Amino acid sequence: MAARPMLEIRNLAAGYGRIDVLREVSLSVPDGAIVGLLGPNGAGKSTLIRSISGLTHVRSGEILFEGMPIQGCAPEDIVDMGIIQVPQGRMLFPDLSIADNLQLGAYRKDARGSFQKSLKQVEEYFPILHERRTQRAGVLSGGEQQMLAIGRALVAKPRLLILDEPSLGLAPLIIESIFNVLRDVNANGLTILVAEQNAMKVLQTAETVYVLENGRIAHAGPSRQLAEDETIQRSYLGI
Amino acid sequence: MTTSIVLQLIVAGLSSGSIYALVGLGLMLAFKGTGIVNFAHGELVALGAYAALFFSVVLKLPYWQVFILTLIFCGVVGVLLERTLIRPLMRAPSFTIVVATLAIGLMIKNVLRLSWQESVSTFATPFDELSLRVGEISINPHYVWIISCSFAIMGLLALFFRKNLTGKAMQAVSQNTTAARLMGIRVSRIFSLTFAVSSAIAALAGILMAPVVGVEAEMGSVILKGFVAAILGGFNSLPGCVVGGLTLGLLETFGGAYFGGTFKAVTAFVLLMFVLLVRPHGIFGRAEARRV
Amino acid sequence: MTITRRETLGGALAAGFTLAAGTASAEEIGLTKDQILIGGYGPITGPAAYIGLGARDGTELAIKEINDAGGIHGRKLKLVFEDDGFSPSKALASVKKLVEQDKVFMMLGLSGSNPTVGTVDYSKEAKIPSYAVLASAPQYTHPFNRYLFRGGATESLRYGELNAEYLMEFLQAKRIAMLSGTDENAKNEGDNTERMLEKWYGVKLLMRAEFKVGDKDFTPQLLQAKAANPDVIITLAQVPEVSILLRQARELGIKQAIMGSPAAVDNGVIAGAGLNAEGYTGGWLSGQFLDSVHPDMVKFREAWAKLHPDAPKGRPNLFDVLGYSEMYVVAEAMKRAGPDLTREKLVDALETIENYKISEIATPRTFTKWHHIGNFRMQYMVVLGQHFVPVRFDPHRESEILKEYKK
Numbered sequence: 019m020a021a022r023p024m025l026e027i028r029n030l031a032a033g034y035g036r037i038d039v040l041r042e043v044s045l046s047v048p049d050g051a052i053v054g055l056l057g058p059n060g061a062g063k064s065t066l067i068r069s070i071s072g073l074t075h076v077r078s079g080e081i082l083f084e085g086m087p088i089q090g091c092a093p094e095d096i097v098d099m100g101i102i103q104v105p106q107g108r109m110l111f112p113d114l115s116i117a118d119n120l121q122l123g124a125y126r127k128d129a130r131g132s133f134q135k136s137l138k139q140v141e142e143y144f145p146i147l148h149e150r151r152t153q154r155a156g157v158l159s160g161g162e163q164q165m166l167a168i169g170r171a172l173v174a175k176p177r178l179l180i181l182d183e184p185s186l187g188l189a190p191l192i193i194e195s196i197f198n199v200l201r202d203v204n205a206n207g208l209t210i211l212v213a214e215q216n217a218m219k220v221l222q223t224a225e226t227v228y229v230l231e232n233g234r235i236a237h238a239g240p241s242r243q244l245a246e247d248e249t250i251q252r253s254y255l256g257i
Numbered sequence: 258m259t260t261s262i263v264l265q266l267i268v269a270g271l272s273s274g275s276i277y278a279l280v281g282l283g284l285m286l287a288f289k290g291t292g293i294v295n296f297a298h299g300e301l302v303a304l305g306a307y308a309a310l311f312f313s314v315v316l317k318l319p320y321w322q323v324f325i326l327t328l329i330f331c332g333v334v335g336v337l338l339e340r341t342l343i344r345p346l347m348r349a350p351s352f353t354i355v356v357a358t359l360a361i362g363l364m365i366k367n368v369l370r371l372s373w374q375e376s377v378s379t380f381a382t383p384f385d386e387l388s389l390r391v392g393e394i395s396i397n398p399h400y401v402w403i404i405s406c407s408f409a410i411m412g413l414l415a416l417f418f419r420k421n422l423t424g425k426a427m428q429a430v431s432q433n434t435t436a437a438r439l440m441g442i443r444v445s446r447i448f449s450l451t452f453a454v455s456s457a458i459a460a461l462a463g464i465l466m467a468p469v470v471g472v473e474a475e476m477g478s479v480i481l482k483g484f485v486a487a488i489l490g491g492f493n494s495l496p497g498c499v500v501g502g503l504t505l506g507l508l509e510t511f512g513g514a515y516f517g518g519t520f521k522a523v524t525a526f527v528l529l530m531f532v533l534l535v536r537p538h539g540i541f542g543r544a545e546a547r548r549v
Numbered sequence: 550m551t552i553t554r555r556e557t558l559g560g561a562l563a564a565g566f567t568l569a570a571g572t573a574s575a576e577e578i579g580l581t582k583d584q585i586l587i588g589g590y591g592p593i594t595g596p597a598a599y600i601g602l603g604a605r606d607g608t609e610l611a612i613k614e615i616n617d618a619g620g621i622h623g624r625k626l627k628l629v630f631e632d633d634g635f636s637p638s639k640a641l642a643s644v645k646k647l648v649e650q651d652k653v654f655m656m657l658g659l660s661g662s663n664p665t666v667g668t669v670d671y672s673k674e675a676k677i678p679s680y681a682v683l684a685s686a687p688q689y690t691h692p693f694n695r696y697l698f699r700g701g702a703t704e705s706l707r708y709g710e711l712n713a714e715y716l717m718e719f720l721q722a723k724r725i726a727m728l729s730g731t732d733e734n735a736k737n738e739g740d741n742t743e744r745m746l747e748k749w750y751g752v753k754l755l756m757r758a759e760f761k762v763g764d765k766d767f768t769p770q771l772l773q774a775k776a777a778n779p780d781v782i783i784t785l786a787q788v789p790e791v792s793i794l795l796r797q798a799r800e801l802g803i804k805q806a807i808m809g810s811p812a813a814v815d816n817g818v819i820a821g822a823g824l825n826a827e828g829y830t831g832g833w834l835s836g837q838f839l840d841s842v843h844p845d846m847v848k849f850r851e852a853w854a855k856l857h858p859d860a861p862k863g864r865p866n867l868f869d870v871l872g873y874s875e876m877y878v879v880a881e882a883m884k885r886a887g888p889d890l891t892r893e894k895l896v897d898a899l900e901t902i903e904n905y906k907i908s909e910i911a912t913p914r915t916f917t918k919w920h921h922i923g924n925f926r927m928q929y930m931v932v933l934g935q936h937f938v939p940v941r942f943d944p945h946r947e948s949e950i951l952k953e954y955k956k
Contacts, residue, residue, distance in 0.1 A: 071439060097441035109436035111429045113493070118425050125426060126441035174440070262772070265800065269768060314862070367594070374599045375863025376788040376817040385823065395800050469796075470765045471821035473789050475596065478763060513769035521769060522761060 022085055024049045024178055024209045025070070025101075030079035030089075032069040038077060039065040040233045047178065047211050052204050054224030054241060055213040061230040063213040064106055067182045070211075071103045072096045083178070098126050100177030104184060108167040112156030116147055116166055119155050123170030133173060140169040143199045161192035168196065172203065179203070181212045185219060197223055221245045261392035266510050272400035274506020275407035276466050278499040280483025282414060283458035285490060285498055289418075290427040290451025292434075293343065293354055297362035298459055299480030300369075305331045305460025306467040306476060307369050313380035320382050327464055328457045335456025336449045344448065362477065370474040377471035384468070403465045410458060411499045418495070427451055485525045489532050491539020501539070504528070577891050579654030585624045585883065585890070587612075588647030590668075591659030591683075592635035600868050604659035604682055605630050607865065607872025610853055611907075615880050622888040626880070629653060633660050637667025644668045648675050655680070655895060657879070659872060662686035662705075662734070672697060678895050682875040683868065685734075690922050693954070696892075698899055698921040700878060700914060701834060701871035704950055705734075708811065709741020710749075711832055711927050711944055716742075716781060717750045719929070719942040720806065720830075726779035727757040728770050728786070728794070735762075735785040738810050742783065749946065755779050762787060767794045768801065775803050785810040791829075792821025799825045806830065814930050814937060815867070816840065823935075830940070832927030835870045836910045838937040845908035849873065874911035878923070881905055920954045 025047040033039040039062045047053045057063050068074040070081055072093040081089045088096055111119050120140065124133040141148040144165040150158070155166060164184060171179055181200075185193040197219055204210050214220045220227060221241045229237040229250065237250055244250055280302060287295045295301075308330050312323040342361055346354050382399065389396040417424035429437040430447045438444055462483075466476065482505060489501025505525055513521030532539070579586040589608060591601030605628075612626045620626065629651045631643035640660055647653045648671075656672065658665045658681035665684035672679040678696050681689050685702040703711075716722045725746065729739035739757070746752045755777040758770040771794070774782050782805055784794055791813040798807060809818070809831035816839065819826045837846040853865045853873075879899070883890060886898040902923070904913040914923035925948055930937040 073435065073438070093438040094441050094443050097439060103439050105436065105439060109433050109439070111432045111436065113432055114425065114428055118428075121422065122425055122429050122437075122440050122442070125422065130422075170440075262801070266768065269766070269800075273766060370596070370598055371602075372861050373863065374602065374861045374866065375820065376599065376815055377792050377821045378817065378862065379792075379821050379823070392802075394802050397796075397800060469793075471789050471792050471817075475763060475789070510766060510768060513766065514772055515769075517758070517769050517773075521766065522764075 022049075023047055024051075024084060025211065026080075026082040027066075027070075028080040028082070030066070030069060030081065031077040032065060032074050032079075033077065034065075034074070038233065040069065043079070043230070043233070043235055045228055045235065045238075047209060048226075050204075050207060050209055051226060052200070052210045052212065052224045054220035054227040055211065055230060056215075056217050056220055056227055057213075057230035057236075059215060062233040063230055064182055065233075066230065067103060067105075067180055067211075067213055070096075070101065070180060097174070098128070100128065100175070102171045102174045102176035102179055104167050104171045104179070104181040106182040106186065108163045110155040110158075110163055110166055110170075113154060115152050116155055116158070117151040119166055119170055120147070120151075120173055123173040124175075126174055129173060129175040132175060136173040136175060140172050143172075143202070144169055161188050164188060164192070164196060168199065176208060179208055179210045181210070183213060183215065185214060185216045193219060259392070261394040262514075264391055265394045265396060266514055267507070268396050268400045268404075270507035270510035271503055272397075272403045272469070272506070273510065274503035275404045276462055276479065276502075277482040277486045277505050278502025279407045279410060279458060279462040279465070280479055281486030281490065281498040281502050282410060282495065283455045283462065284480070284483050285487045285492055285495070286414065286458065287451060287455040288487075288492055289431050290455070291343075291448050292431045293351075293358070295455065296355060296358040296480070297338070297365060298358075298455070298483065299477030300362040300365035301331060301335065301456050301459035301477075302463040302466070302479060303369055303472075303474060303477040304334065304365055305463025306472045307373060307463075308460065309464045309467060310373070310378055310380050310472050314378070320380075323380070324464060327460050331460030331463075332453040332457040335452040335454075335459075338456070339449055339452035343452070344445070347448075366474050366477060373472075377473045379468050379471050382468050397469070399465075399468050403469070406461065406465055407499070407502075410461065411495055415495050423447075423450070482525055485529045488529060489539055494539055497539045501532075577654065578652050580624070580890060583620075583624055585621065585626050586651065586653045587626060587628050587655055587657060587879075588644070588651060588653035589628050589630045589657040589659050590633045590640055590643035590647070590664070591630070592661070592664070593630075593632045595634050597635040597661060599863065599866060600635075600661060600683065601632065601659055603864065603866045603868025604872035606853075606857065607869035607874075608657060608659065608682075608876045609872075610856055610869070611873045611876035611880070613856065614852065615876075621880060621883045622890070624890075628657075630659075633664045635661060635664055637664050640664035640667045641671055644671055648677060653677075654890075655879070655892065657876070658682060658684055659868075660684065665689060669697065676892070678892050678899070680875065680879055680899075682871050690920070693920065695896055698916060698923060700875040700923045703834070703924045703927065704922055705737045706741050706745075706950055707922075707925055707948055708738045708832070708927070709743075709745045710946070710948055712738070712742040712783065712808075712810075713745035713749055714944045714946055715832070715929055715942060716746065716783065716808065717752065719940065720781055720808070722779075722781040722806075723752070724755055724777070724779045724781075725752065726755050726774040726777050726782045728767070728774060728782060728784045729757065729759055730762055730786040730790065731759050732762050734812060735787075735810065739785045742785075745949075748949075760786070760790065762790065764790060765793060767797050771798050771801050771803060775801060779805055781806045781808055783808045784813075786813055788813050788815045788817040789821070792818045792826070795822035795829060796825045811927060816937070817863070819932060819935050819937070826932045826935070828932060830929060830931040833930045833937070833939075834867060834912075834924075834927060835874065836906070836908075836912050836928060838930055838939065839865065839867070839870070840936060841938075843909055845910050849908070849910050870910055874907050875914075877907035877911075878902060878905060878914050920951065922950065925951075 023046040027045040030043040031038050076089040224241050227241045309327045312318045384398040387398040426442045486498050486502035490498030509521050509524045591604050593601040616625045633640035633643050656679040662684045665681050666686045666688045680698045682701045685705045729735050758773050811832045814831040814833045837843040882898040886894040900916050900918050903915045906913045912926045929940045929942050
């Protein structure tokens with residue numbers, strides 16, 4: 019029997035107002051894995067990720083982090099547990115400098131002490147962040163902004179890193195370098211859940227992939243298996 | 258006009274300008290930390306002045322204790338206002354919040370008016386007996402104290418925002434509340450802290466103003482001048498706000514002295530219009546260059 | 550018989566009986582065997598609240614004293630008070646309500662000029678005795694109306710006459726500069742003072758500069774005044790402006806005497822300007838000043854404090870004194886009208902009031918059959934040792950207003 023998964027979601031129903039965007043979603047992220055979450059626009063990927071971070075109201079079901087139910091917790095408390103999200107659209111602090119954005123990434127108590135060390139690591143991954151550290155985040159290009167958003171999450175010393183559409187609107191070269199970083203930090207033991215429309219990248223990177231469609235998990239399995247299934251490719255992944 | 262009168266005017270202009278800057282800083286701080294333009298800020302200035310009056314005249318405390326107690330008292334009032342009246346409205350449209358802060362201001366003003374019916378009052382300060390003389394002109398040492406306090410506050414705030422993690426968290430909350438929460442920042446604590454500090458700065462303006470213009474329920478109208486200072490600072494730049502406040506103070510005083518009272522009355526608005534036309538992002542502001 | 554007034558046939562019959570029995574009082578509105586109902590209006594909310602609160606509480610104090618002493622011919626006084634928020638339309642609504650719903654016997658105007666003027670037409674039509682305690686607007690007493698009386702405040706032209714006489718004959722000023730607010734009261738007082746200086750003494754102002762209510766800096770105006778080198782600077786403004794102005798004048802090296810308007814003869818000026826207020830002078834609308842140690846004022850203060858042990862700072866104020874002393878003037882007239890009180894008899898009795906005052910806290914009031922301006926005096930005060938003390942100055946010139954009436 020496998021070890022207890024780091025994140026486990028059971029029969030989750032969640033949404034906005036009275037409308038449930040997610041129904042009966044179950045998903046599991048094993049310790050040390052990269053898990054991909056695929057699906058077309060509007061399938062509910064962002065809602066699922068926001069639910070994990072406590073930003074969306076969970077109507078029923080369970081979200082277990084290392085066996086502990088976290089649904090209903092405040093986003094701040096979930097961050098304190100080590101679940102760090104890189105939100106869609108980056109959500110940087112545009113009027114603060116790159117250095118300040120990174121420092122705020124390490125705001126949570128567990129991350130503050132090791133900030134200098136983790137900062138050095140992040141600046142090795144993304145040297146541009148070091149070069150432009152005094153500039154406002156608002157003036158960065160899209161790719162640089164995504165690097166900053168990921169760097170900001172990495173200095174938070176995440177135990178589980180969740181990314182929502184990290185490749186959205188970026189040039190292939192930049193996407194490549196970002197996924198290289200993700201693979202590298204995963205190799206160093208970080209568990210990752212990444213939601214993407216860009217199926218190719220995820221299928222290359224993740225071990226397990228879930229396909230979300232109309233708020234339900236339509237398929238789940240090892241990425242190799244999904245990559246070979248032509249029906250799935252045609253219907254959901256647009257490959 | 259003799260040199261001594263010019264000197265007198267400079268000190269008076271800088272002193273009223275410092276008050277404008279201080280009021281502007283408080284407004285800007287609340288805005289930076291919560292995204293709310295607090296229209297009750299002027300009444301918090303008046304509240305500070307009345308609290309100081311109470312501590313000084315009724316409890317007969319010495320000036321320095323009055324000073325500290327007033328700042329603490331108004332800081333606490335700020336937190337209570339935020340917790341009880343502002344926070345429940347945080348999800349409301351910003352117009353609702355503006356109206357709510359206006360209403361809070363009116364409530365404070367009327368409570369002050371009814372509980373202290375002297376038309377104008379003042380309290381003793383250690384500067385009352387000092388006098389700085391230049392020729393036959395006496396420069397009010399209180400002016401010097403006001404100017405020093407304002408610069409000190411500006412310096413402290415600049416340090417706070419640039420160097421302190423909480424100061425940065427405050428800015429983060431106003432720039433993107435959701436993102437701030439995703440950093441683990443307790444937004445509600447930041448809001449309370451913002452209101453506490455902003456109200457304490459308002460109270461400081463009140464304490465400093467009181468001996469010069471007297472304590473009265475209408476003193477909150479200084480918020481208009483504070484607005485001009487804050488807008489000159491693009492509602493973002495601390496030095497911009499201070500330079501804006503001082504410019505306004507000096508322009509008013511000298512303009513008034515050379516061109517008469519009517520000029521003085523419109524100075525603030527002419528300056529405001531001018532800056533909005535020529536430098537819409539404030540004196541030190543930069544045009545928005547965000548790319549997303 | 551306890552029935553006084555009903556909208557029924559029985560009521561009308563009862564009224565008929567009482568009339569037949571010759572006790573006319575029972576049919577008079579607002580009057581019972583043991584009570585006289587008095588309506589009052591004034592601002593108790595908004596910026597002018599200190600006026601209405603003072604006037605109301607002063608009136609209530611007098612009423613309490615009168616009632617404790619047995620009332621007037623066995624009747625106790627009762628005040629029904631309405632807030633007018635210092636607005637003419639609300640004052641009119643208040644008066645209508647007091648007359649039509651509460652059915653008061655008479656009306657006390659405990660408000661400023663503008664609101665009080667708003668009630669004039671209605672009060673004349675209702676023929677209800679109305680006594681304005683504080684309003685100075687001429688519309689209240691010109692043209693003459695049998696039912697309208699002015700008590701505590703005097704007329705705005707009279708301020709000008711008194712100021713001119715005081716400036717010339719007591720202060721012996723030759724060169725006068727004027728700084729005045731742009732609000733209605735200050736402007737009127739300034740205009741009238743300027744006019745009377747010229748008419749009575751042929752003296753022209755050296756200069757006149759204006760400022761707005763709420764201004765915090767008077768450097769420009771003061772520098773202009775200083776340049777004119779006057780003997781006296783007269784400043785017409787409210788307390789907050791005057792206290793700043795006095796301090797700034799001394800800072801700018803202005804050593805001349807500064808005179809103020811009755812609106813700014815107030816301890817707030819001393820509180821606000823401190824030692825810079827020394828020598829500041831101006832007219833006061835009542836007798837002794839509020840913090841005087843004159844036994845009458847001490848007695849008033851003690852009685853007031855007993856009724857309001859937790860009084861806010863700044864009270865009792867001038868309006869407490871005026872509310873109190875004018876209520877006594879009205880009560881004196883009620884007494885003179887006799888047990889068979891009617892509105893008509895009250896008016897007749899008020900017209901017999903001559904040089905009446907309850908004590909030294911007030912100045913005397915006189916009404917006649919041809920004028921209803923009760924007060925032509927102000928007691929001039931000067932700040933000495935951080936207190937307003939009365940100066941010995943008795944105006945002797947006959948008022949132009951009375952000359953006008955006599956024609």
